[in-house]
Amino acid sequence: MKPITSIFDLEAMAKDRLPAVIFDYVHGGSEQQITLQRNVNDMRALALRQHDLRNVADRKLAVTMVGDPARIPLAIGPTGLAGLTWPNGECEAARAAADFGVPYCLSTMSINSIEDVAEATGKPFWFQLYLMKEHNVNENLIRRAHDAGCSALVLTLDLHVQGKRWADEKNGLSVPPKLTLHNAVDMAKHMGWMLSMVKSKRRTFGNLEHEVAQVKNLSALTQWIESQFDPSFDFDTVKWVRKQWDRKLILKGIMLADDARLAIDAGADAIIVSNHGGRQLDGAPSSISVLPGIADAVRDRIEVLFDGGIRTGADIVKALGRGAHACLSGRACLYGLAANGREGVDCALKLFEDELNDCMALTGLKTLDHVPAEAVTAQPSL
Numbered sequence: 351m352k353p354i355t356s357i358f359d360l361e362a363m364a365k366d367r368l369p370a371v372i373f374d375y376v377h378g379g380s381e382q383q384i385t386l387q388r389n390v391n392d393m394r395a396l397a398l399r400q401h402d403l404r405n406v407a408d409r410k411l412a413v414t415m416v417g418d419p420a421r422i423p424l425a426i427g428p429t430g431l432a433g434l435t436w437p438n439g440e441c442e443a444a445r446a447a448a449d450f451g452v453p454y455c456l457s458t459m460s461i462n463s464i465e466d467v468a469e470a471t472g473k474p475f476w477f478q479l480y481l482m483k484e485h486n487v488n489e490n491l492i493r494r495a496h497d498a499g500c501s502a503l504v505l506t507l508d509l510h511v512q513g514k515r516w517a518d519e520k521n522g523l524s525v526p527p528k529l530t531l532h533n534a535v536d537m538a539k540h541m542g543w544m545l546s547m548v549k550s551k552r553r554t555f556g557n558l559e560h561e562v563a564q565v566k567n568l569s570a571l572t573q574w575i576e577s578q579f580d581p582s583f584d585f586d587t588v589k590w591v592r593k594q595w596d597r598k599l600i601l602k603g604i605m606l607a608d609d610a611r612l613a614i615d616a617g618a619d620a621i622i623v624s625n626h627g628g629r630q631l632d633g634a635p636s637s638i639s640v641l642p643g644i645a646d647a648v649r650d651r652i653e654v655l656f657d658g659g660i661r662t663g664a665d666i667v668k669a670l671g672r673g674a675h676a677c678l679s680g681r682a683c684l685y686g687l688a689a690n691g692r693e694g695v696d697c698a699l700k701l702f703e704d705e706l707n708d709c710m711a712l713t714g715l716k717t718l719d720h721v722p723a724e725a726v727t728a729q730p731s732l
């Protein structure tokens with residue numbers, strides 16, 4: 351087998367191993383995928399300043415993220431249904447993150463439950479919350495995350511309604527995947543994935559299946575979830591969450607400086623500048639393009655984290671140079687998980703570390719505490 355030299359190799363392996371219905375879900379964005387493409391293209395378009403003649407023999411990659419140690423400035427971001435890509439996928443990814451030494455964030459919409467992940471890692475992780483219309487479910491999820499020892503709650507702000515992902519609608523994505531003739535043929539072509547999934551401890555949304563007493567079967571559970579995303583959500587709701595949670599609170603999905611200021615007023619410890627990886631508002635700007643304005647508005651009062659389009663270690667340097675304290679990875683680590691489980695996630699993290707280390711050497715950076723804005727510029731036109 352040829353060596354795996356980049357995240358793009360993991361992406362190709364994930365594509366080979368997964369049925370299209372699952373790969374399209376992982377890989378795709380909403381509607382025309384304009385924002386998804388902007389995230390990746392705008393990141394690529396940034397130029398790094400080559401800075402020689404510095405002694406960069408000793409380089410320090412480690413940082414802390416909301417007080418948690420991070421061997422590199424990258425956490426694994428929340429991704430729903432990760433457990434459909436690999437058996438017990440969330441537990442495996444959380445273990446890989448804990449062994450490597452970066453934070454792991456579990457999604458509300460995971461297949462493994464909060465308690466499964468706590469048992470699998472024995473280390474604190476972050477829990478991402480989608481607020482549901484039924485407030486007792488929110489209270490229960492927050493309490494369960496607290497009891498499981500989660501060190502941070504990541505409240506996602508940008509899911510008032512679910513973005514339309516055309517491929518998922520066409521493929522009939524459901525949990526577990528629907529056995530239409532088309533999907534059955536597709537799955538039969540991916541026997542390795544099919545056989546491996548028999549080892550899954552769970553088949554549905556592990557965090558929600560016992561929360562909703564009136565829901566008796568899987569399709570009713572999916573319908574219930576779809577009806578629960580709450581468009582009335584505003585900053586009073588954030589203040590309510592702040593009162594329920596006495597550990598670190600991170601607000602995910604900030605794309606405006608004004609919202610970042612409100613987040614500080616609401617008592618957040620950090621924000622994540624994010625457009626949900628181009629899966630929600632199609633047409634929104636790339637997250638990297640709005641990052642400097644938001645970082646300026648926050649002026650180090652709380653941590654500014656960033657996601658969207660991180661595919662290499664150099665992308666992390668770019669985000670830090672544009673004002674982020676650290677980053678989260680969605681798809682890149684999920685490709686690793688889908689390609690080869692815990693080892694695939696470890697491989698993705700090591701690729702990031704290696705690339706980051708090289709990029710620091712070539713841009714004259716010894717630490718990542720303060721990456722100067724001049725280190726990252728728009729590519730000058732010829």
Ligand SMILES: Cc1cc2nc3c(=O)[nH]c(=O)nc-3n(C[C@H](O)[C@H](O)[C@H](O)COP(=O)(O)O)c2cc1C
Nearest residue numbers: 376427428429430457506626627657658659680681
């Ligand atoms: C398959 C998939 C599922 C996701 N599920 C969630 C989720 O459950 N909660 C959430 O806050 N964000 C979710 N996201 C968004 C990611 O947390 C993150 O914002 C985004 O993936 C970052 O962009 P990147 O994939 O380019 O790294 C998901 C993203 C993907 C790709």
